[in-house]
Amino acid sequence: MTSLSVLHVLDLSEGVAGAYCTKLLAGFGANVTMIERPAGDPLRRHGPFPDDLPHGEKSALFLYLNTGKKGITLDIGQRSGALIFRRLVEEAEVVVEGFAPGYLTELGLGYESLARIKPRLVMTSVTPFGQDGPYAGYKATNLTAFAAGGQMAVTGEPDREPLKNGGYQAEYQAGLHAFTATAVTAFSADATEVGQHIDIAAMECLATMLEPYVSSWAYEKHDIGRRLGNIESEAAPIAVVRAVQDLLEVPQLRARGFFQEIDHPAAGRLTYPGPPFRLEAMPWQTARAPLLGEHNEEVYCGELGISHEELAVLRASGVI
Amino acid sequence: MERLPLYSYRIIDLTTAWAGAYTTRLLADMGAEVIKVEAVNDGDLMRSAMFNHVSRNKYACALDLAQARGRELFLRLVALSDVVVEDYRPKVVEELGLSYDILRSARPDIIVVSLSSNGPGEDSADDGPAGVDYGEPVAGLAAAGAVALALWHRRRTGEGQHVDVARREAIAGLIGEYVVGYSMNRRLPRPAGNRHSSMAPHGCYPCAGDDRWVTIAVEDDEQFAALCRVMGRPELASDPRFADVVSRYRSQDELDSLVQGWTRQLTPQAVTVALQAAGVAAAPVLGAPALFDDPHLRARGFWESVSHPEAGTWDIDGVPWRLSRSPAHVRLPAPRFGEHNDYVLRGLLRLSEEEVRELAAAGVIGDRPGPGVRQQG
Numbered sequence: 197m198t199s200l201s202v203l204h205v206l207d208l209s210e211g212v213a214g215a216y217c218t219k220l221l222a223g224f225g226a227n228v229t230m231i232e233r234p235a236g237d238p239l240r241r242h243g244p245f246p247d248d249l250p251h252g253e254k255s256a257l258f259l260y261l262n263t264g265k266k267g268i269t270l271d272i273g274q275r276s277g278a279l280i281f282r283r284l285v286e287e288a289e290v291v292v293e294g295f296a297p298g299y300l301t302e303l304g305l306g307y308e309s310l311a312r313i314k315p316r317l318v319m320t321s322v323t324p325f326g327q328d329g330p331y332a333g334y335k336a337t338n339l340t341a342f343a344a345g346g347q348m349a350v351t352g353e354p355d356r357e358p359l360k361n362g363g364y365q366a367e368y369q370a371g372l373h374a375f376t377a378t379a380v381t382a383f384s385a386d387a388t389e390v391g392q393h394i395d396i397a398a399m400e401c402l403a404t405m406l407e408p409y410v411s412s413w414a415y416e417k418h419d420i421g422r423r424l425g426n427i428e429s430e431a432a433p434i435a436v437v438r439a440v441q442d443l444l445e446v447p448q449l450r451a452r453g454f455f456q457e458i459d460h461p462a463a464g465r466l467t468y469p470g471p472p473f474r475l476e477a478m479p480w481q482t483a484r485a486p487l488l489g490e491h492n493e494e495v496y497c498g499e500l501g502i503s504h505e506e507l508a509v510l511r512a513s514g515v516i
Numbered sequence: 517m518e519r520l521p522l523y524s525y526r527i528i529d530l531t532t533a534w535a536g537a538y539t540t541r542l543l544a545d546m547g548a549e550v551i552k553v554e555a556v557n558d559g560d561l562m563r564s565a566m567f568n569h570v571s572r573n574k575y576a577c578a579l580d581l582a583q584a585r586g587r588e589l590f591l592r593l594v595a596l597s598d599v600v601v602e603d604y605r606p607k608v609v610e611e612l613g614l615s616y617d618i619l620r621s622a623r624p625d626i627i628v629v630s631l632s633s634n635g636p637g638e639d640s641a642d643d644g645p646a647g648v649d650y651g652e653p654v655a656g657l658a659a660a661g662a663v664a665l666a667l668w669h670r671r672r673t674g675e676g677q678h679v680d681v682a683r684r685e686a687i688a689g690l691i692g693e694y695v696v697g698y699s700m701n702r703r704l705p706r707p708a709g710n711r712h713s714s715m716a717p718h719g720c721y722p723c724a725g726d727d728r729w730v731t732i733a734v735e736d737d738e739q740f741a742a743l744c745r746v747m748g749r750p751e752l753a754s755d756p757r758f759a760d761v762v763s764r765y766r767s768q769d770e771l772d773s774l775v776q777g778w779t780r781q782l783t784p785q786a787v788t789v790a791l792q793a794a795g796v797a798a799a800p801v802l803g804a805p806a807l808f809d810d811p812h813l814r815a816r817g818f819w820e821s822v823s824h825p826e827a828g829t830w831d832i833d834g835v836p837w838r839l840s841r842s843p844a845h846v847r848l849p850a851p852r853f854g855e856h857n858d859y860v861l862r863g864l865l866r867l868s869e870e871e872v873r874e875l876a877a878a879g880v881i882g883d884r885p886g887p888g889v890r891q892q893g
Contacts, residue, residue, distance in 0.1 A: 198669070199668065199672040199673055200668060200669070203668075216689075220661070224665050242713065242714075243697070243713065244693065244694070244697030244700060245700070246700045246701065247700075247701065248701070254700075256693045256694075256696040256697040257693040259696055260692040260695075260696045261692070261693070325812060326816060326838070327838075328815075329812045329815045329816040330811055330812045330815055334792050334797075334799070335792065335795060335796065335797040336797050336799065337712075337715070337718075337733040337735070337797045339710060339712070339718060339719075339720075339731050339797075340731045340732075340797045340798060340799035341799070342731075343720065343730075343731040343799045343800065343801045344799035344800065345802075346802050346803060346804060346806075346807045348720065348729075348731070348801045349801050349802060349804075350803070357719070357720040357721070357722065358720050358801050359709060359710060359720070360710050360720075360731075362691065362694075362705065362707075362708070363690070363691050363694065365690060368689070369654070369690070372654065372657050372658060372661075372689075372690070373836055374837075375658075375661050376542065376657055376660045376661035376664065377836075377837040377839075379661045379664035379665055379668075380521050380522065380546050380660070380661070380664040381521055381839060382664075382668075383521065383664045383665075383667055383668045383671075384521030384522070384842075386671070388518065390518060390841065392518070392839045392840045392841045392842065393840040394837050394838065394839055394840075395837065395838040395840070396836075396837045397816070399812070399813070400813070400816070400818055400837075401836050401837075403807050403813070403818070403833060404653075404833055404836040405653040405654075405657075406807075407534070407538070407566065407569055407570060408534075408566055409803075409804040410569065410804050410807070410832070410833060411564075411565040411566045411570075411832070412565050412804070413805055413808060414569065414830045414831060414832045415565035415568060415830055416565055419803060419804055419805050420804075421803045421804050439687070439688075439691055439694075440691060440694045440695060440698060440704055440705060441704055443684070443688050443691075443695060444695070444698065446634070446684065448634045448635065449634070449684065449685065449688075452635050452682075452685075454685055454688070455695070466699045466700060467695060467698070467699035468692065468695065468696055469685070469688045469692045470685065471685070471689075472681075472685055472686040472688075472689040473658050473659060473662045473679060473681040473682075473685070473686060474679065474680040474681075475662060475666060475669070475677060475679055476677040476679070477666075477669055477673070477675055477677040478665060478666075478669055478677075
């Protein structure tokens with residue numbers, strides 16, 4: 197428990213960016229509920245897995261990104277699901293989502309209609325290209341977002357194709373922006389009682405972090421962007437193999453107690469990195485990621501007052 | 517229109533390197549009054565294009581913190597502020613007498629953010645690669661979020677706190693699944709280049725022109741069929757070498773050369789437009805100049821014009837997220853050396869004109885750049 201536990205966050209994002217944003221909020225004490233489609237968040241399908249055997253409850257990516265959250269299932273694409281979501285919003289201060297722009301509005305769950313339920317709601321939309329503009333409808337993955345945001349042009353060896361960084365760096369960076377933007381805006385909405393819609397485009401986040409390149413071009417029309425080899429690459433030296441090895445071997449991080457052991461009923465006891473920064477008065481919470489639908493009963497029956505009979509109907513019709 | 521989220525909060529910026537300067541940039545972008553306290557003699561290490569970029573929306577005041585009177589003025593300023601952000605080495609903090617405990621004696625609920633490579637307690641020999649380091653803006657961005665949480669805590673409890681931001685820990689957050697994965701299998705990840713664990717083709721392909729590239733990522737059978745149609749090779753979709761995800765995963769080398777053969781004839785933009793129209797993720801590899809010209813970023817107003825009295829008028833990126841009710845913008849160009857001395861010393865600290873003159877003569881405050889300061893002209 198920290199002073200942030202009064203902040204209720206609903207995470208609809210089902211992607212690395214939104215999940216990282218709400219992982220950090222949960223880690224510092226916010227009350228985060230992640231909402232998965234009934235079949236489960238697609239991140240559950242991505243490894244690493246123990247012995248490389250895929251298992252929905254054992255994805256290192258999912259386990260890492262969802263520490264400290266409650267997990268419920270809900271199909272907001274069905275009208276019954278959308279109505280339940282609106283009830284959840286009544287008790288929430290923050291919604292984080294990453295759907296294609298316009299999708300939630302089609303379901304009657306866009307920012308404008310949610311803000312009518314809850315005027316102080318902060319809604320954070322984190323997408324590859326943002327809510328408007330010529331590319332808003334473009335499909336993207338971590339790879340193409342990394343290219344469009346300008347970081348790929350300066351990553352890799354000069355005599356071969358540009359490289360992406362290891363893992364999901366474009367999405368993580370967008371997620372970190374989403375966290376900071378959400379924290380700042382929720383802090384302000386807490387006092388003004390007026391929320392806002394935050395529009396985060398991964399492309400813009402990545403370009404923002406290229407400050408030395410951008411400023412050099414802006415003021416001097418000097419393009420310093422070159423690929424200098426992945427290890428020495430100036431902008432983005434996340435060579436994952438080296439970085440992981442480095443992390444595990446740096447004695448100071450161990451001495452600082454950076455790594456934590458977290459137990460999980462399916463995946464067992466594993467080592468997780470700790471917080472990205474330390475707040476003396478808001479200690480990092482280390483609860484495990486939820487099992488699929490683990491908190492359905494607690495949230496639907498306990499918080500929304502749905503009866504067990506109704507819960508059975510909702511489950512049978514695929515709403516939850 | 518609402519006031520900016522951090523309107524009415526005052527932040528003292530003691531930073532000397534990118535990470536911390538990036539933290540206070542983002543806080544200033546969000547409406548905080550950021551006062552950069554500069555050394556009287558050598559100024560900021562980065563007074564340059566980079567300085568002008570990262571210092572927009574900030575004020576500057578030049579104070580000699582090594583002199584007793586400079587330090588006293590600084591502590592009086594802390595008493596009027598909400599947050600101090602610093603990136604000194606621990607030894608320097610002690611020498612200057614500006615530890616968290618001392619700052620807290622000036623203002624009991626002060627929030628102090630300390631940025632370092634590996635955390636306090638030790639000067640690190642390993643500060644990462646020379647030049648620009650990706651860890652810097654990552655740590656800087658995380659620290660800005662930390663400030664918002666610490667302000668939240670202060671509002672609820674009346675307490676300030678110390679915030680410890682170690683670059684290496686901030687960056688570790690972005691590869692956490694590999695740390696968890698290592699503890700599962702005791703194995704480091706294999707270098708994958710641009711390839712993906714399930715998508716194929718998934719890569720960066722050469723285009724017409726010099727050093728022009730496009731990225732393409734194909735998620736499923738339907739998208740692969742669309743790619744084949746756009747390439748003018750619809751028969752490849754049913755070719756046994758590529759007919760399903762597993763075959764494509766196994767035939768990535770062959771696939772990549774087929775895709776390259778097509779992309780080489782086109783510009784990255786032409787490939788992107790054609791594939792996006794068919795529902796396939798593709799994007800050009802854009803460098804800084806191309807980002808400035810990009811129609812999407814232009815249409816969204818990502819680039820904003822800023823006029824600096826000495827550096828001229830330029831387009832720079834605005835605020836990296838958009839707020840519907842209080843859109844934030846570049847409000848001020850980077851400050852010139854000591855530009856806001858008067859505001860700080862006379863306006864906030866209520867010194868007389870005579871006192872200010874006397875302090876300047878004694879070198880406690882700086883009113884012109886020292887030999888180490890290069891104004892961007």
